[in-house]
Amino acid sequence: MSNQERAEQHQGGVYSSKGNPFERDTRYITTRIVRQPTPGQDAVAVEPGRYRLIAAKACPWANRALIVRRLLGLEEVISVGMPGPTHDADSWTFGLDPDGLDPVLRIPRIKDAYRARDPHYSRGITVPAIVDVTTGKVVTNDYAQITLDFSTEWTEFHREGAPDLYPEHLREEMDAVMKRIFTEVNNGVYRCGFAGTQEAYDAAYDRLWTALDWLEERLARQRFLMGENITEADVRLFTTLVRFDAVYHGHFKCNRNKLAEMPVLWGYARDLYQTPGFGDTVDFQQIKEHYYVVHTDLNPLSIIPKGPDLSGWLTPHGREALS
Numbered sequence: 001m002s003n004q005e006r007a008e009q010h011q012g013g014v015y016s017s018k019g020n021p022f023e024r025d026t027r028y029i030t031t032r033i034v035r036q037p038t039p040g041q042d043a044v045a046v047e048p049g050r051y052r053l054i055a056a057k058a059c060p061w062a063n064r065a066l067i068v069r070r071l072l073g074l075e076e077v078i079s080v081g082m083p084g085p086t087h088d089a090d091s092w093t094f095g096l097d098p099d100g101l102d103p104v105l106r107i108p109r110i111k112d113a114y115r116a117r118d119p120h121y122s123r124g125i126t127v128p129a130i131v132d133v134t135t136g137k138v139v140t141n142d143y144a145q146i147t148l149d150f151s152t153e154w155t156e157f158h159r160e161g162a163p164d165l166y167p168e169h170l171r172e173e174m175d176a177v178m179k180r181i182f183t184e185v186n187n188g189v190y191r192c193g194f195a196g197t198q199e200a201y202d203a204a205y206d207r208l209w210t211a212l213d214w215l216e217e218r219l220a221r222q223r224f225l226m227g228e229n230i231t232e233a234d235v236r237l238f239t240t241l242v243r244f245d246a247v248y249h250g251h252f253k254c255n256r257n258k259l260a261e262m263p264v265l266w267g268y269a270r271d272l273y274q275t276p277g278f279g280d281t282v283d284f285q286q287i288k289e290h291y292y293v294v295h296t297d298l299n300p301l302s303i304i305p306k307g308p309d310l311s312g313w314l315t316p317h318g319r320e321a322l323s
Contacts, residue, residue, distance in 0.1 A: 004162075005230055007124060013089070013294060013295060013296030014194065014296075014297045015193075015194045015295055015298070016022050016193075016196050016297055016298070017195040017196045017198075017303055018196045019196050019197055020032075020196040020197070020200070021191065021195060021197070021200035021203075021204070022190055022191045022194035022195060022196070022200070022204075025123065025124055026239075027115075027123050027124075027166065028123075028140070028141050028142040029138060029139070029140050029141050029142060029144070030042060030125075030140065030142045030144075030145065031043060031044065031139050031140045031142070032044075032140065032142075032145060032149060032153075033046055033051065033082065033130065033139060033149055033153060034044070034046065034149065034153045035156075040129070044132070044139060046153055046154055046156075046157075048077035048078075048135060048157060049077070049079075049133075050132060050133060051078055051079075051106065051130050051131065051132060051133065052078070052079045052080065052081055052104055052130070052131045052133050053066075053069060053079070053080045053081070053128060053129075053130055053146075054077050054080075054081045054082075054083065054092075054102075054113070054127055054129045054130070054131060055080060055081075055082060055127055055128040056082060056084070056085065056092055056109050056127050056130060056286075056290070057082060057085070057281065057282070057283040057286045057287070058084040058085040058086075058283070058286040058287050058288070058289065058290030058291075059127050059128075060186065060240055060243055061126070061127070061128060061239075061315060062127040062143070062237040063187060063239040063242075063282070064128075064143065064147050064235050064239050065128040065143065065146055065147055065150070065234060066080070066128075066281040067235050067238070067239070067277050067278055067281050068147040068150045068151065068165060068232070068235055069134055069150060069184055070276070070277040070280070070281060071162065071163055071230075071235075071277040072113055072151065072158045072159065072162045072163075072165070073155070073157075073158055073159025073160075073162055074150060074154060074157060074158070075155045076157075077154070078130075078150075078154075079133075081094065081097075081103075081104060081105065081123075081220060082094075082096060082103045083095070083096070083109075083110060083127065084096045084286075085283075085285075085286035085287070085289040085290040085293075086289060086290060086293045086294055087294065090109065090111060090125075091109035091110055091111030091112075091125045092109060092110045092111075092125065092127055093109045093110075094107070094108060094109065094110075100232055102191055104133060105133070105136060107136070109123045109128060110125060110127065111139075112136075113129065113131045113136055113138045114129070114136070114138050116136045116137045116138070117137035117138045124141075124279050124284075126141050126143075127141070128141065128143050128146060128293060129141040142318040145180075147165075147232060147235065148166055148232065151164070151166045151232065152166060153167045153193060156254045156287065159173065161176065161228060162168075163230055163231075164231075165230070165231050165232045165235070166231065166232050167226075167229075167231065170226050170231065172275065173226070174226060174232065174233050177225055177226070177233050178236055180214075180233065180234050181211070181215075181236055181237050181240075182210065182236070184207050184208060184210070184211035185208065185211050185212065185215070186190040186236060186239075186240050186242050187208055187239075188204060188208040188211060189208060189240060189244075189252050189254050190252070191204035191207075191208075192204045192205050192208060192252050192253055192254050193248070193251065193252030193254075193295075193298065194246075194252075194298075202251075205253070205254070205256075208254060209256050211263065212262070215237070215265060216262055216264045216265050216276065217264075219264050219265065219268045220264045221322075222322055223268075223271070223319050223322035223323050224268075225237065229260060229276070230272070234272060238269065238272045238278060238281075241259065241265065241268075241269040241274060242269060242278075242282055243291075244258070244259040245258045245259050245260055245308050245310070246284055246287055246288055246308065246310060247287060247288060247291045247292075248316040250305070251291050251292060251298060251299065258308075260312060267317045267318060267319050268317075268319060270312070270313055270314075270315065270317040271317045273313050273314075274313075274314065274317065279313065284298060284310050286306070288304050289304055292304045292305065
């Protein structure tokens with residue numbers, strides 16, 4: 001099995017492959033949930049109460065979906081199930097729920113919903129995933145499209161005053177910014193952590209810090225990535241930044257400096273954290289438990305560090321002056 005396949009399927013805690021750089025498997029179930037599916041489109045219809053978002057708080061990709069759902073006020077129309085912070089080689093499990101079963105789907109692990117859709121499903125059992133409650137089958141695990149569709153296809157059910165997280169007039173620039181954030185930062189920390197050679201690690205490290213320095217400079221001039229208002233781009237960056245000092249700095253060897261030592265990014269991250277929908281979806285204990293327990297190739301004894309001190313997230317950030 002390739003490094004890429006191991007990384008997505010979580011086989012026995014092995015995420016890195018000696019002699020190889022980390023490559024993320026991006027083969028997802030791309031069925032969409034849209035207002036009006038067209039003939040021949042791989043899509044199902046928006047319908048309140050029909051779908052359940054499965055999203056572990058520990059996972060940065062799932063954390064995105066939790067934030068966007070909260071910002072847009074979709075809690076009453078899309079229910080949520082939360083697996084625990086750790087998983088075995090088989091799947092994410094619902095160990096935090098009574099009897100170890102998701103209370104709506106009545107399954108012990110998300111793999112069961114993937115196999116309900118395809119008994120021979122062999123790709124990554126990932127979160128976030130959206131499950132059709134009426135069938136028990138996974139609809140999609142295409143995490144990047146899930147949040148965009150929350151913004152553009154579920155508009156009828158957005159709360160009053162919900163932000164426009166994917167404004168049409170900014171999309172061309174946003175898409176370019178989000179692509180760089182994904183390749184260099186969101187996935188960049190993983191390329192550092194799961195590098196199988198010194199050369200691969202060095203290259204990944206340099207790319208990551210080049211991007212973080214670029215972001216430090218960009219955000220010195222404006223409060224958020226696209227200007228005065230929070231967008232999807234900020235959500236995508238935040239879920240990596242909020243994990244940086246707690247996990248990526250040490251566990252993934254992204255240790256040129258801490259986030260808390262970058263004045264602009266640290267202020268920006270605190271600004272978002274203190275915004276309803278961001279910090280209230282974050283669980284630092286689950287985050288640390290996930291990375292330090294699951295990645296046994298990096299941390300064979302699964303010892304969870306007590307630090308760092310995370311109390312600074314609630315200190316004043318002073319970013320309002322940039323609006």
